[in-house]
Amino acid sequence: MNLDLIYGLPKQSLDSFNQTLDRVLALDADRIALYNYAHLPSVFKPQRRISEADLPSPETKLQILTLAIGRLTRAGYLYIGMDHFAKPEDELAIAQRQGRLQRNFQGYSTHPEADLLGFGVSAIGCVGPTYCQNVKSLDEYYALLDAGRLPVWRGMELSADDLLRRAVIQALACHFRVSIESIELAHLVDFRKYFAQELRELRRLAQDGLVELSDEWITVTPKGRLMVRAVCMVFDRYLREARERASYSRVI
Numbered sequence: 001m002n003l004d005l006i007y008g009l010p011k012q013s014l015d016s017f018n019q020t021l022d023r024v025l026a027l028d029a030d031r032i033a034l035y036n037y038a039h040l041p042s043v044f045k046p047q048r049r050i051s052e053a054d055l056p057s058p059e060t061k062l063q064i065l066t067l068a069i070g071r072l073t074r075a076g077y078l079y080i081g082m083d084h085f086a087k088p089e090d091e092l093a094i095a096q097r098q099g100r101l102q103r104n105f106q107g108y109s110t111h112p113e114a115d116l117l118g119f120g121v122s123a124i125g126c127v128g129p130t131y132c133q134n135v136k137s138l139d140e141y142y143a144l145l146d147a148g149r150l151p152v153w154r155g156m157e158l159s160a161d162d163l164l165r166r167a168v169i170q171a172l173a174c175h176f177r178v179s180i181e182s183i184e185l186a187h188l189v190d191f192r193k194y195f196a197q198e199l200r201e202l203r204r205l206a207q208d209g210l211v212e213l214s215d216e217w218i219t220v221t222p223k224g225r226l227m228v229r230a231v232c233m234v235f236d237r238y239l240r241e242a243r244e245r246a247s248y249s250r251v252i
Helices: 014-027 045-049 058-074 091-097 138-146 160-175 180-187 196-207 224-233 237-251
Strands: 002-007 031-036 078-081 084-086 102-104 107-109 124-127 130-134 152-157 177-179 211-213 217-220
Touching (some): 002 014, 084 091, 160 177, 160 180, 177 180, 196 211
Parallel strands (some): 002 031
Antiparallel strands (some): 102 107, 211 217
16 A cells, blocks of 8 residues: 655645644555645646645745654654655565665656556656657547557657666665766766766765765765755756756846
8 A cells, every 4th residue: 555645735734744644654554655745836727726825834844844754764664765655575665675676757666677658648658768758638649549640749769878867866766876887887988077067066965964975886875865856966967957048048
């Protein structure tokens, strides 16, 4: 049994979420996902009915997150990473211990290097070094199927740089460490030269106690595991380029 919890919802408080945790722990779920509510009324029209004044403050959200992590870990759950918790005997926890854990756009998976086929409106598939997403309209979806065509809206083929960065991010997100030598051997790069800019950013995270850097490993510390998404973002070239474009636009 898997439960998805969301913190940061309208009118949610530390006390109300503590009561939620009481009921969740009584259910004794195998896995628990703890997501931060994303308030994006410009993207999701139904969210425009929500008053921002009813949303908990950032301080309250941090208190809720800290409370949840403390109660779940004391109850015996392991922090798998990126909002996910599992019992030690769960398949996710076992896969992590055995080095088989993988993360994709749907979350953590025990099936590394497996192709993923997406069926249905807006579904995303991953086959080999490619990603594709289906059309978002039901009428268009059926029309393409009736015409004997795959209902694909968009897709991309990963470059060598994409595959390299994916390998680094996967290692950090799933196992909280990456072997520099293994990346160099698998992708035929000089890690320190290739990721010189990223290593400079990681040194700042190291000063905050989030990562440890050595000649052979990049390791996310126990403190940094709660911020592992921020560590992974360092290696996201597309995110960096988007930030640089935004900065340039502000200057203009």
